[in-house]
Amino acid sequence: MIIEGIDSPVDLKKLGERELPSLADEIRVLLLNKLSEKGGHFGPNLGMVEATIALHYVFDSPSDKIVFDVSHQTYTHKMLTGRAFAWLDSARYDEVTGFTNPAESEHDQFTIGHTSTSISLALGIAKARDLQGAKENVIAVIGDGSLSGGEALEGLSVAGEMGSNFIIVVNDNDMSIAENHGGLYTSLSKLRATEGKSADNIFSAMGLDYVFVKDGNDIPSLLTAFRSVKDSSKPVVVHIVTQKGKGYKLAEENREPWHYAQPFDLGTGKPRRVGGGENYGNISAEFLLGKMKNDSRVAVITAGTPTILGFDKKRRDEAGSQFIDVGIAEETATAMASGMxxxxxxxxxGVYGTFFQRCYDQVQQDVCVNGSAATFVVCGASVWGMNGVTHIGWYDIQMLSHIPNLLYLAPTSVEEYLSMLDWSIEQDKLPVAIRQPSNGVVHSSRAVRKDYGDLSYDVVKRGKDVAIIALGDFFQLGEKAVESLSASGIDATLVNPVSASCIDGECLKELAKSHRVIVTLEDGILSGGWGQTIASFFGAESGVKVINRGYKKEFLDRFKADDVLLDNRLTPELIASDAAAAL
Amino acid sequence: MIIEGIDSPVDLKKLGERELPSLADEIRVLLLNKLSEKGGHFGPNLGMVEATIALHYVFDSPSDKIVFDVSHQTYTHKMLTGRAFAWLDSARYDEVTGFTNPAESEHDQFTIGHTSTSISLALGIAKARDLQGAKENVIAVIGDGSLSGGEALEGLSVAGEMGSNFIIVVNDNDMSIAENHGGLYTSLSKLRATEGKSADNIFSAMGLDYVFVKDGNDIPSLLTAFRSVKDSSKPVVVHIVTQKGKGYKLAEENREPWHYAQPFDLGTGKPRRVGGGENYGNISAEFLLGKMKNDSRVAVITAGTPTILGFDKKRRDEAGSQFIDVGIAEETATAMASGMxxxxxxxxxGVYGTFFQRCYDQVQQDVCVNGSAATFVVCGASVWGMNGVTHIGWYDIQMLSHIPNLLYLAPTSVEEYLSMLDWSIEQDKLPVAIRQPSNGVVHSSRAVRKDYGDLSYDVVKRGKDVAIIALGDFFQLGEKAVESLSASGIDATLVNPVSASCIDGECLKELAKSHRVIVTLEDGILSGGWGQTIASFFGAESGVKVINRGYKKEFLDRFKADDVLLDNRLTPELIASDAAAAL
Incomplete structure (x- = not known):
């Protein structure tokens, strides 16, 4: 195999141009083999095989710097830069991560996982290069789906003023995870239809030179285009049209579900494991569709990730104009919610916790300063959410709980989640965020309240000496810790604080009378979290000890939830023994 | 005067078109009179007089909804919607705020102070209107300077897909606070030069219809344009070219310093009060220019507010390409810093704390996940900073202190500030933010360290029983509290924690041996702040009480610093008495 002889782009350059399509075929087979066995970003990687080969054939990484947006399309890049072993040898499948990472290779410029950052990051490289009088090429590779994000659009405009080498490769496969949204895409589709000649050209309008490549899976066309811009002394966009899922018929024909694949059978395309069972996506969508049917004012907004609240194509059609996908544009989605x-x-x-981070200012200014009664459902904000360093969802409490006017509800069961969602949609007094549980689908027959405006804590079980205040999807952990304490003869109290943004001073003072140890449990970062507000509340009380439990302030990558829980003393037994020891 | 007869837009509409220019003249006189006496956003308001009159003459607020970006150009809007008294009667000058505010008038849609939000907010209004089957016009008014912000660009793209009435008025006066930056502005200047005919049209490229108005200070032209788009059934941009500072020669000729004016003499343009004395702007710029001269790799970045680090036009010229103004594009500025x-x-x-909120995700992902050794200087993050509800700077500690890998330094004097800045620029290990003091320019002869990598606290004065840990520009407040305690016979300890992001466990444990009360002081929000991490640290210790002092979680508007300090028990005497009472 050709790929076995390639340890770096230097080896790639030794190949004749005519050998490159065969290399592309080899790579595609390796991608399909590993993806079908291990899962991963399917469509994006299959589409970028030829363009990545051409980039490394024409440019000279690592002296030339290539920055990949999101970096979920870099499997070919990794194969060409000394990491093919992770696709060639099934025993080594797990040795290489799914995103770029400078610790892994000098060819990786940044650890990237959020969209829309590549142009701005690459601009920094280019500026620093210019100030040092150097001359290498700086290339940002960005997909059309990521272009609509604010940071990317800001970067496009700033790039328009660069008076030096700066190359932006726009990989246009005509979709985000789902279909694209926004006027920007009308412009891209006109460019595709006119082979780059349309007058409505967002790139020219931003002051950038422009090159169009009709078939971005054709290596000779790509080589010609990249050679024409190499060493350019001004900013230029190379717009290449690629086919998402290229080379796997099922994925070419049905691109949305094949954006990211779980392990599947190559022959049939069927998943190897059938998930089944309940999930919060379906539960949310069914509930929301019901609300929508009864009231045309109810609308669900997404920023390019419709299925996190369960809105697959069928349900989107059912919701009609009451379902709004703004594309990757979280800031606008948040502000729109306020305006609505x-x-x-x-x-x-509905938004992943990790992506909601893009909206800190919008939540505070556009929503909370204005007291707009919008509802935000925060998903995957948990140790059980995504586990890559760029996708950790557990900074949400720290980010949201301290914003004035925002009620951040933390349900402990499906029933409480739906009750909160219902209440939030129907009230018109204040902004509400709801932290969707991530510890599986837990049902509860405990009575849930109908009104979440009163902000009081629920004392679920009354005991003494030790009180466990267990937030949201850590409630069940709290229950088990109480059981564990009970086994050692301690009759502990269990409290559901209902929200991560309120202090129920009355309840806390009452607890202080008959409890010497208060333990707070939160599925989030400890520093700046919710538990520390309780520690502060009791700070000047003598006689009450507060133990805060959550995650240490550190970046983790590819972690196992159980390891993190253990490392942060978040098992029922450790919580119980720590509480008992403090008595 | 005509204006005296106008209580609402209904009255305006009773005037003949020919009377409108006289009304504009009257308004301009009122603006000049009050602005020269009280100060305010000068250039933006003088430029928008005619356009605002024309908007209210053609459209029907409040059933038609007008959303003003930043809303710092709404003085004429306020005069035409029942609030002219605040310009007519000098005794009532303070009764109306400088920004839109729904609590003030039904003609104000939102409380807005940050840039680039209007389009996305207005999109929400338009979507909700459509779902309810209503038909009013929705208009976003945005200045060219604000267009480059990510939220505005996202909004432009999403607007391109609106299939219903949506009007964006772009007020183009060819500048932000300082000159505009970014390729976007090349496009706008081509449109100006060609009277709207240039093929490079960012608005058409986003799928929007486009109308050009050459003289945006000419009422008949404006009326024609606004009438042509009224009740439009698709999204349209009206690009009007206005003159910033129109009607005041000094401001027309010298627009940057006249963006916002302190009270001045109308005849000469000279300020009524001469500030003088040292300020952190000059101190920062002189120091940074020195660094730049010695090392071409040192660069200062701004996002449209160059003077906050003291870079006026002369100094920008001196810095040359080492000074980078990206325009209003904070996200890109942050990512660029990482790339550099x-x-x-x-x-x-250098960035205001309140605007740095736009960069939470960029700081975490683009900078901190990557451990990029960039320096961020956070300005005005203080009770002594800006005092409007949309410009409160004191959420910065809550936002930044808990991000892994970020060192958030809090200097207590000029000398410590410059030492930290120097160290941060020269180190290449980690991202650093520095909280510029806002309590005036305080010099200190106390020795400052050269290396801030060791993260230990400075025990400045050793005492016993009570320890005051006073962060950053509250250090002097801590000093006074210690003096006050001393007067009551308590020999307190004073600690400078140096940073808002580190726990010096060794120092804290040592303090616990001989102190029963620890007081933390921070010029920031208490909830989720730095002090609560100390409370949590001591949570399970018996025998140590922790009193956290900072600001309550609430939005305040037009506050006086002394009132806020008193209300939060942040005077030397109250701190001393609270600490003594806890002993």
Whole structure:
């Protein structure tokens, strides 16, 4: 195999141009083999095989710097830069990560996982290069789906003023995870239809030179285009049209579900493991569709990730104009929710915790300063969420709980989640975020309240000496810790604090009378989290000890949830023994 | 005067078109009178007089909804919507705020102070309108300077897909606070030069219809344009070219310093009060220019607010390409800093705390996950910073202190500030933010360290029983509290914690041996702040009480610093008495 002889782009350059398509075929087979066995970003990687080969054939990484947006399309890049072993040898499948990482290779410029950052990061490289009088090429590779994000659009505009080498490769496969949204894409589709000649050209409008490549899976065309811009002394966009899922018929024909694949059978395309069972996506969508049917003011907003609240194509069609996908544009999604609430609408924006980080200012200024009664459903904000360093979802409490006017509810069961969602949609007093549980689908027959405006804690079980206040999807952990304490003869109290943003001073003072140890449990970062507000509340009390449990302030990558829980003393037994020891 | 007869837009509409220019003249006189006496956003308001009159003459607020970006150009809007008294009667000058505010008038849609939000907010209004089957016009008014912000660009793209009425008025006065930056502005200047005919049209490229108005201070032209788009059934941009500072010669000729004016003499343009004395702007710029001269890798970045680090026009020229203004594009500025650091540069991004909120995700992902050794100088993050609800700077500690890998330094004097800045620029290990003091320019002869990598606290004065840990520009407040305690016979300890992001466990444990009360002081929000991490540290210790002092979680508007300090028990005497009472 050709790929076995390639340890770096230097080896690639030894190949004749005519050998490159065969290399592409080899790579595609390796991708399909590993992807079908291990899962991963399927469509994006299959589409970028030829373009990545051409980039490394024309440019000279690592002296030339290539920055890949999201970096979920870099499997070919990794194979060409000394890491093919992780596709060639099934025993080594796990040795290479799914995103770029400078610790892994000098050819990887950044650890990247969020969209829309590549242009701005690459601009920094180019500026520093210029100030040092150097001359290498700086290339940002960005997909059309990521272009609509604010940071990417800001970067496009700033790039328009660069008076030196700066190359942006726009990989246009005509979709985000789901279909693209926004006027920007009308512009891209006109460019595709006119082979780059349309007058409506977002790149020219930003002051950038422009090169169009009709078939971005054709290596000779790509080589010609990249050679024409190499060593350019001004900023230029190379717009290449690629086919998402290229080379795997099922994925070419049905691109949305094949964006990311779980392990599957190559022959049939069927998943190797059938998930089944309940999930919060379906539960949310069914509930919200019901609300929508009864009230045309109810609307669900997504920023390019419709299925996190369960809105697959069928349900999107069912919801019609009450389902709004703004594309990757979280800031606008947040502000729109505020605007809708202001105009009497009932908006629900569902978003991953890690991506909601892009909206800190919008939540504070556009929503909370204005007291807009919008609802935000925060998903995957948990140790049981995504486990890559760029996708950790557990900074949400730290980010949201301290914003004035925002009620951040933390349900402990499906029933409480739906009750909170219902209440939030129907109330018109204040902004509400709801932290969707991530510890599986837990049902509860415990009575749930109908009104979450009163902000009081629920004392679920009354005991003495030790009180466990267990937030949201750590409630069940709290239950088990109480059981564990009970086994050692301690009759502990269990409290559901209902929200991560309120202090129920009355309840806490009452607890202080008959408890010497208070333990707070949160599925989030400890520093700046919710538990520390309780520690502060009791700070000047003598006689009450507060033990805060959550995650240490550190970046983790590819962790196992159980390891993190153990490392942070978040098992029922450790919680119980720590509490008992403090008595 | 005509204006005296106008209580609402209904009255305006009773005027003949020919009377409108006289009304504009009257308004301009009122603006000049009050602005010269009280100060305010000068250039933006003088430029928008005619356009605002025309908007209210053509559209029907409040059933038609007008959303003003930043809303610092809404003085004329306020005069035409029942609030002219605040310009007519000098005794009532303070009764109306400088920004839109729904609590003030039904004609104000949102409380807005940050840039680039209007389009996305207005999109929400339009979507909710459509779902309710209503038909009013929705208009976003945005200045060219604000267009380059990510939220505005996202909004432009999403607007391109609106299939219903949506009007964006772009007020183009060819500048932000300082000159505009970014390829976007090349496009706008081509449109100006060709009277709207240039093929490079960012608005058409986003799928929007486009109308050009050459003289945006000419009422008949404006009326024609606004009438042509009224009740439009698709999204359209009206690009109007206005003159910033129109009607005041000094401001027309010298627009940057006249963006916001302190009270001044109308005849001469000279300020009524001469500030004088040292300030952190000059101190920072002089120091940074010195660094730049010695090392071409040192660069200062701004996002449209160059003077906050003291870079006026003269100094920008002196710095040359080492000074980078990206325009209003904070996200890109932050990512660029990371990219520059990655490529061996030494970037310093100076930014107001309140605007840095736009960069939470960029700081975490682009900078901290990558460990990029960039420097961020956070300005105005204080009770002594800006005092409008949309410009409160004191959420920075809550936002930044808990991000892994980020060192958030809090200097207590000029000398410590410069030492930290110097160290941060020269080190290549980690991202550093520095909280510029806001309590005036305080010098200190106390020795400052040269290396801030060791993260230990400075025990400045050793006493017993009570320890005051006073962060950053609250250090002097801590000093006074210690003096006050001393007067009551308590020999307190004073600690400078140096940073808002580190726990010096060794120092804290040592303090616990001989102190029963620890007081933390921070010029920031208490909830989720730095002090609560100390409370949590001591949570399970018996025998140590922790009193956290900072600001309550609430939005305040137009506050006086002394009131806020008193209300939060942040005077030397109250701190001393609270500490003594806890002993």
């Amino acid at each position: 609430a202001r105009r009497g609408g009932k908006p629900v924006f | 650091a990655r490529r061996g540069g030494k970037p310093v991004f």
